[in-house]
Structure formats: C-alpha cells, structure tokens
Amino acid sequence: MSVVFDQLSRTFSEFLLLPNLTSVDCTPDKVQLDSPMVRFKKEEESPLRLNIPFTSAIMQAVSDDKMAIALARNGGLSFIYGSQPVERQAEMVHRVKSYKAGFVPSDSNLTPDHTLADILDLKEQTGHSTVAITDDGSPDGKLLGLVTSRDYRISRLSTDTKIRDFMTPMDQIIYAEAGVSLTEANDIIWEHKLNQLPVIDKDGHLLALVFRKDYDDHKENPLELLDSHKRLLCGAGINTRDYKERVPALVEAGADVLCMDSSDGFSEWQRDCLAWIHKNYGSSVYVGAGNVVDAEGFNYLAEAGADFIKIGIGGGSICITREQKGIGCGQASAVMAVAKARDAWLEKTGEYIPICSDGGIVYDYHMALALAMGADFLMFGRYFARFDEAPGRLISLKGSYVKEYWGEGSNRARNWQRYDAGGKGGRMAFEEGVDSYVPYAGPLKENVRASLAKIKATMVSCGSISIPEFQRKARLVVVSPTSIVEGGAHDVIRKENELR
Numbered sequence: 001m002s003v004v005f006d007q008l009s010r011t012f013s014e015f016l017l018l019p020n021l022t023s024v025d026c027t028p029d030k031v032q033l034d035s036p037m038v039r040f041k042k043e044e045e046s047p048l049r050l051n052i053p054f055t056s057a058i059m060q061a062v063s064d065d066k067m068a069i070a071l072a073r074n075g076g077l078s079f080i081y082g083s084q085p086v087e088r089q090a091e092m093v094h095r096v097k098s099y100k101a102g103f104v105p106s107d108s109n110l111t112p113d114h115t116l117a118d119i120l121d122l123k124e125q126t127g128h129s130t131v132a133i134t135d136d137g138s139p140d141g142k143l144l145g146l147v148t149s150r151d152y153r154i155s156r157l158s159t160d161t162k163i164r165d166f167m168t169p170m171d172q173i174i175y176a177e178a179g180v181s182l183t184e185a186n187d188i189i190w191e192h193k194l195n196q197l198p199v200i201d202k203d204g205h206l207l208a209l210v211f212r213k214d215y216d217d218h219k220e221n222p223l224e225l226l227d228s229h230k231r232l233l234c235g236a237g238i239n240t241r242d243y244k245e246r247v248p249a250l251v252e253a254g255a256d257v258l259c260m261d262s263s264d265g266f267s268e269w270q271r272d273c274l275a276w277i278h279k280n281y282g283s284s285v286y287v288g289a290g291n292v293v294d295a296e297g298f299n300y301l302a303e304a305g306a307d308f309i310k311i312g313i314g315g316g317s318i319c320i321t322r323e324q325k326g327i328g329c330g331q332a333s334a335v336m337a338v339a340k341a342r343d344a345w346l347e348k349t350g351e352y353i354p355i356c357s358d359g360g361i362v363y364d365y366h367m368a369l370a371l372a373m374g375a376d377f378l379m380f381g382r383y384f385a386r387f388d389e390a391p392g393r394l395i396s397l398k399g400s401y402v403k404e405y406w407g408e409g410s411n412r413a414r415n416w417q418r419y420d421a422g423g424k425g426g427r428m429a430f431e432e433g434v435d436s437y438v439p440y441a442g443p444l445k446e447n448v449r450a451s452l453a454k455i456k457a458t459m460v461s462c463g464s465i466s467i468p469e470f471q472r473k474a475r476l477v478v479v480s481p482t483s484i485v486e487g488g489a490h491d492v493i494r495k496e497n498e499l500r
C-alpha cells in the first residue's frame with residue numbers, strides 16, 4: 001500500500017506572516033540580508049556568503065555572463081547555465097571573473113575602411129556613440145582611432161565617407177597603458193576633460209575603455225560580491241553526465257561554486273558526481289545539489305557531501321513537470337520540510353548545510369515568506385528574465401514590451417541532462433517546460449533594490465534585523481481562500497482600471 005500523507009502540500013500564497021513587536025531600533029536601514037551559501041561547522045562562518053540572498057537560475061534565458069556581472073555587483077550570484085558546450089560556459093565564467101569595474105570591453109568596433117553608414121548602423125544597434133577603430137574591427141585589435149559623435153555631422157558628411165577620413169587618429173588620442181588603476185584612469189579623464197579613455201597593451205591592442213560617466217559607479221554598489229582578489233563571484237551549473245570534462249574547465253575558468261542542475265536530485269547520479277568532485281578536488285570546490293522537496297532527499301544529498309541543497313520540483317513558472325509526470329510538492333511545504341531536516345542535521349552533526357528555495361516566487365512578499373520558512377537563499381528564473389541584463393530578446397507585443405523566457409525542459413532549450421532518467425540519454429522524450437514571454441521590467445538594479453526594500457519592511461514588522469533572527473521569530477498562518485481575496489484591493493473601483 002502506498003503512503004498517503006495527511007497534510008496538504010502548500011504554496012507561498014497560502015501563508016501570511018503575523019507581525020511581532022517592532023522595537024524602536026529595529027529599522028530597515030539596520031537590516032542585514034547576508035546569508036551563508038555553503039556547508040560550515042557550528043560556531044564557524046560559512047566560507048562562501050552572499051551579500052543578498054538572491055541567486056539567478058541555471059537557465060539559458062537567465063544566467064549568462066552579463067546577468068552574472070550585474071547580479072554580483074548588487075550582492076547576489078548567478079549560476080551560468082550548463083546547457084551549452086563546456087568551452088562556451090567556461091568562457092562566460094572567465095568573462096565574469098576577469099570583469100573589472102569601470103573597464104569596459106569595447107562593444108562597438110569597426111575598421112578604417114568602413115563608412116559613416118556603418119557607424120550609424122552600429123550606433124542604432126548598440127545605442128553607444130563611441131566606436132573603437134581597430135585594424136581588424138575586433139574589440140581587441142590594434143587601436144587605430146576613435147569615432148564619437150563629435151567627429152561627424154550627418155548633414156555635412158556623405159554616408160559613404162570612409163572612417164579613415166574623419167576618425168580621430170591615434171596620434172591625437174590620449175590613452176592609458178595596461179595595468180593602469182581605475183583611480184589613475186579617472187585622474188587622466190578629469191585632467192584632460194575626456195569622455196572616454198582607451199586602455200591599450202604594449203603592442204597597441206585595445207584592452208578596454210574607461211568612461212567618465214562610470215566614475216562613481218563603484219560607490220553605487222556597496223554590496224558587490226567579491227573574492228579575495230576583488231573579482232566578482234560567479235557560479236556555474238553542471239550535470240551528472242559530462243562532469244568529468246565540465247568541472248575541470250569551470251574550475252580552471254575560476255568558478256567559485258558549482259551546482260548540479262536537475263529537476264530531481266534524489267539520485268545515485270548526484271551522489272556519484274559529488275564523490276568524483278570530492279575525490280579530485282577535496283573541499284576546494286563547492287558543489288550544491290538538488291532539487292529535492294523533503295527530508296529524505298535532503299538527508300541523502302547531505303550524506304553524499306553536498307555543500308548546499310536546492311529545493312523545488314514543479315513550482316517554476318515555466319514548469320509543467322507536475323502535469324507531465326505527477327511529481328512535485330507545493331513549494332512552501334517543501335521549503336519547511338527541508339528546513340526542518342537541515343536543523344535536525346545541524347543538531348545531529350554540528351554542521352549547517354544552507355538550503356536554497358528555487359522557483360515559484362511570484363510576488364516580492366513570497367521572497368520574505370521563503371526566508372521566514374527557513375531558506376538561506378533563493379533562486380529565481382522569471383524574476384530575472386524580465387530585466388535588461390537577461391539574455392532573452394526584448395519584443396514589443398500588443399503594445400507592451402516583453403522578454404522571452406523559456407524553460408530548460410522546453411523544446412527550445414532541450415536540456416535533456418536536467419531531465420535525465422539514466423540509460424542511453426541524449427534526447428528528451430517529452431517536454432517539461434514551456435517557451436514564454438514575461439513583462440519587461442527594466443534594469444536589474446532598480447528592481448532588486450525595490451524587492452529588498454519590501455523584504456526589509458516585512459522583517460522589521462516581524463521584529464527582525466537578520467535572516468537567522470527572522471527565521472527564529474517568524475510566525476506564519478495559513479490563509480483561507482476568502483481571506484486571500486480580502487488581502488487585495490476589494491470592493492472599490494480602482495482608478496487605474498477605470499482609466500485602462
């Protein structure tokens with residue numbers, strides 16, 4: 001006879017937090033949102049911590065190098081998607097690790113033989129008005145000149161004029177050499193009243209551009225997530241098939257933490273992958289495992305040596321696993337069950353294994369609920385897919401801007417390793433995800449700032465200024481369907497609706 005649990009499996013929208021006493025010194029500016037990321041001994045510190053409890057999903061439509069840079073600059077961490085060739089994924093990790101704030105690789109490059117028309121086309125595509133002119137038109141070719149909007153007047157210059165005839169040539173350009181610090185570069189910019197400063201190596205090849213407008217940028221990112229060499233932290237997804245090739249390449253590229261990406265992580269494949277990594281790298285490489293939804297799954301992966309454990313089956317916005325396979329669990333119930341197992345593990349072994357709630361976050365208040373229920377950090381796909389920095393295309397659809405967002409189990413991504421059931425493999429027998437659009441929401445920074453402000457406000461209402469305190473003090477209630485209706489604006493005619 002199969003086991004049938006008495007308890008319903010529930011999701012975030014079915015819960016609310018009750019307020020606790022807020023003391024006068026419990027204010028949003030005091031709230032700290034840093035959180036442990038990998039296994040550590042009681043009384044010690046986790047060797048890897050997040051400055052904000054946000055990570056971005058291991059997905060093609062979410063986590064490339066651009067997203068990883070933007071998120072780490074704001075205190076969180078991306079796991080670069082693994083459903084791509086090993087070299088390409090390692091190259092993305094490398095780009096994040098070699099990113100230097102203020103030093104921008106040139107994204108608009110042409111040769112002297114291109115024309116004004118090419119400049120105008122490029123400007124249209126990138127929105128940038130500085131074009132580096134290199135011998136081969138590549139971002140790291142030999143720098144021969146620069147073109148900015150000061151170099152041409154469209155009304156006076158024919159569009160077929162060659163760039164060599166109107167660019168500012170090298171002998172009139174002030175530049176800096178490799179090794180220049182950002183402070184030195186900014187001093188040169190201010191001294192010579194420049195808008196941009198090219199940085200070149202000893203052979204004259206372009207390395208980067210420093211822009212005047214980025215001067216104060218680093219001051220705006222006080223939560224930047226950095227390693228001991230002041231490089232941004234970067235994670236990467238792996239699978240249980242090609243890890244013997246993928247892991248060495250990612251470690252070599254500088255990945256700080258890896259995570260097995262699977263829709264069902266309660267498997268011997270994950271145990272074997274963890275064992276191989278520990279045998280070859282000891283404890284120098286951190287690896288997360290999952291996804292699981294209960295104590296059984298948690299204990300298995302904890303036993304197998306996972307550094308953190310990810311929770312969530314079937315709750316993702318693009319996910320159809322529950323419909324296709326009938327496997328999964330309401331995300332809130334899963335987080336609470338796994339948090340209980342994590343605490344029991346701590347009690348038993350003296351080791352704390354951080355847990356991550358992955359998928360199913362719809363409203364910002366769900367983030368606070370997931371943390372209150374015991375998650376140490378969160379992973380989002382849909383949330384980040386809406387931002388400028390996400391890889392999906394921006395499209396105008398029926399008068400609104402949307403971005404593309406597709407599941408790893410959709411036919412578009414074809415990440416069969418994530419849905420691998422063993423055996424010969426190599427193909428997906430059926431889809432477990434959809435291809436979709438999400439409403440475009442603008443830059444990551446402003447959105448993350450707004451979400452964090454809401455989490456802090458919730459924590460303050462619950463009388464807490466740190467995540468562990470919030471978890472200790474939180475009191476949750478299950479809400480009835482009618483009280484959910486009561487929670488929104490009701491029985492009024494909303495002005496925005498009337499105007500629509």
Ligand code: IMP
Pocket residue numbers: 057058059263312314315316317318319320321358359360361379380381382383406407408409410432433434
């Ligand atoms: P979201 O934040 O609700 O959009 O959920 C994102 C999470 O859904 C990811 O981190 C994955 O765990 C999961 N996921 C990604 N692609 C698929 C898919 O195609 N099917 C099912 N789950 C997926």
